[in-house]
Amino acid sequence: MSQQDRIDLEHYSVTARPVATEDVARLHELAVGVGWPHRPEDLRQIISLAKGYVACDEIGRVGGSALWFPLGEDTACIGMVITPPRMQSRGAGRWLMQRVLRDIGKREIIVNATPQAVRLYEQLGFGKYGLGQQMQGHTKAPDTPPAVPAGLTLRPLSGADLPALQVLDREATGHDRTAVLLCMLEPADAVLLLDKGGAPVGYAFSRPFGRGELLGPVVARNDDEAIALASHFLLRHVGSYMRLDTLVRPGKFTDFVENCGLAISTTITQMRLNPKAAASGTTRSYAMVGQAFG
Known part of the structure; x- marks a missing residue:
């Protein structure tokens, strides 16, 4: 030793x-x-x-x-x-x-820090990259249930969709999360958002975790599409305990999630060491796979 x-x-x-x-x-x-x-x-x-x-x-x-x-x-x-x-x-x-x-x-190193841990990571050389929130609570139906945007459709994810899923996720995050996504798929319910031609433009998972369900990841091109994906699961689990971790700034998406009963419980500070160029695709991450994975 x-x-x-x-x-x-x-x-x-x-x-x-x-x-x-x-x-x-x-x-x-x-x-x-x-x-x-x-x-x-x-x-x-x-x-x-x-x-x-x-x-x-x-x-x-x-x-x-x-x-x-x-x-x-x-x-x-x-x-x-x-x-x-x-x-x-x-x-x-x-x-x-x-x-x-x-x-x-x-490697580039990412940590989604709790408020108590930020100082330790700063002392180790990490810089602050983004501020988000952990949202959780018992879900309720929103005041106005959203519709899927015109020209788009939702359908369940299948094994044949994995290559497209990898491309969407890499565009949104800049990282190769294939191993994580494959591991999460087994216990997860997952949906794809498709454009008029049937090409995937977004996706979302929900899986059992902790006190209930964890909603994430959610990957989409804009707030309306992210809301359509998230609402599929929030409405399915009305009355259940759900959690969503996000780095999205407060706005239309987080307002909708709050309207469905998930309140902000704590902040999340994303910190990085050896940072590389940010993702530059047309999609973005609206909810994490989980705080440990980004």
């Missing part, structure tokens, strides 16, 4: 080891301890896509985590950075993050 694998805190030492599927129960305890809503099945899915570390004390108890998710060959997202206050105050969060940053290397 190298010196970098261990940190000595005030009265005990902590060792970092690679995260494994066997850590689901331990990570669930951590998440619950800091008030995060993840279910064991959510964490199992996350770990299947993750690299990174858990911090263990001398008798093997997991007391912290920092994971990262490759997005193709040139980008990575960081998520599930959990360090309880007693470890955080002793530098364990920074220590775990330094290990993760060393492994990621020169």
